[in-house]
Amino acid sequence: MVYTVPLIIFMDDMLEKEFFVRFVSSSPHAPPMELMRAMRESISDAAHSGVIAWDCKYNEEVMLIPYVLFLAGDNPMQAEECSHAGLNCNYFCRTCEVGGTKEYKESEAGYNTIFMSGNLRTPEKTLQEIRQQFETAFKAGATTKIQNSVSLTGVRDSSSNSILSALVELGKKLRKRTAGSQALPENEVEAALRKEFEELLKGGQLDDIINPLLGTDGLDIHMDTPTEILHTILLGVVKYFWGQTVFLLEKAKFLHIFQCRLESIDKDGLNAPCLNADYICHYKGSLIGKHFKSLAQVMPFIIHDLVPLTVLNAWTVIGELVVLVWHTKIMDMEAYLACLIPLRDRQYCLEPSKIS
16 A cells, blocks of 8 residues: 655744654754755655555555645745745745835735736746846846846745855956956956856756755645745734734823723633733733734724724724634635635725835
């Protein structure tokens, strides 16, 4: 009997599971993608040869074929796994090419496109862009050209970035004029850079130093890094709207009213052990995920007459979003999307200038 074994890989300190967890590697010196390269080779070898084990239920020898189901982590870690520049770049999504300049995203048209899926990223296209950045490194003006490339595509590979940076810096030195001598001809500079590049590769190929996950069989790294909702929703959208709402309440001197209402609200349906109003209001700038998860569900009932209508509408949308996002099992995908898509569309009523 042959069994396939799906693996969920955690490359971070985000591990919260208690069962079926196997520690693989840790290092204070090796970067994450270097550890990932070794892990990928180990999984590939096991998948190629199989792992022989004994099935105690059916009393027979079986073969296990492991494969990577998906990679879990927070947004910065998953962006690195996708060779992506992260949420702060113009094209901020590691899954698709949605985005644009800051001015465009703050415009009405640009803001609306944020909620639409762009062209999906693929490992092949990302690999092609990384290879093009290395070709650019041999040319004059490489620093600006590579920065523009990252800005226009969102692609930045941490695995090969040290070699890319070394080539760019060497190119600057070779092209620099010194007193009493002329700069080297461009063809000589390029030849020197390519020779240095071959030495840095140590007999290998360019693909050997690029993100190993981009070439993993059966894995689309852009699709197989599911969004980590704790930081994206609770410690992202909810946290920042909470900070803005507290600012408005304090400015209007309504915080004491908010605290009284929070203390007295019925908490039976929250599935939360406690909503300590005194703690939440006193440490309003130091709350954690469990506080925001509960607050998101009760805020509209507490602030309905204390804040502007736009803020109330925002909390209403957030409350519905939190309920939908924390579904542990979706029984009917069509019905689920029928609830989620109108919720996405309702976010258009929020002015771009009020979202930061």
